[in-house]
Amino acid sequence: MEDGRVKRLKPHNRNGFIGRFCSVVSECPEGIAFEGIEDRRRWTYGQLLDLMEQFRAAFVRLEIEKGDLIVVLLPSGPAFLASIYSLTSLSAISIPIDL
Numbered sequence: 001m002e003d004g005r006v007k008r009l010k011p012h013n014r015n016g017f018i019g020r021f022c023s024v025v026s027e028c029p030e031g032i033a034f035e036g037i038e039d040r041r042r043w044t045y046g047q048l049l050d051l052m053e054q055f056r057a058a059f060v061r062l063e064i065e066k067g068d069l070i071v072v073l074l075p076s077g078p079a080f081l082a083s084i085y086s087l088t089s090l091s092a093i094s095i096p097i098d099l
Contacts, residue, residue: 018089025049034078043078048085051078056086066091073097 024031029046036042043051064070070087072094074080080096087094 018085021045021085022049034081036077048078048082051082052085052089055079055083056089059086059090059092064090064092068092069095071095071097073099 025045025048029049030044032042033045033048034043059070064087070092072080072083072087073096074083084094084096
């Protein structure tokens, strides 16, 4: 990540849920992962992984580490999912809240 690019996660370098998610992305990147309730916009697994990796890079820059507790306050949607997935990939503990 020294050159500013986000490191692509691969199924073989992640265990558990994130590894399974990355496996689905590698097998079916154009498959529909999410459809917005209000805007009906569809997100593919590849797009969701790209967004997740953007969040992950930001969290790495913020020096979020394994075991850190992170409160997530975002509306339901792709950004919410991507933030939870990226925190999970860093072994941080996400605490989703809804106001």
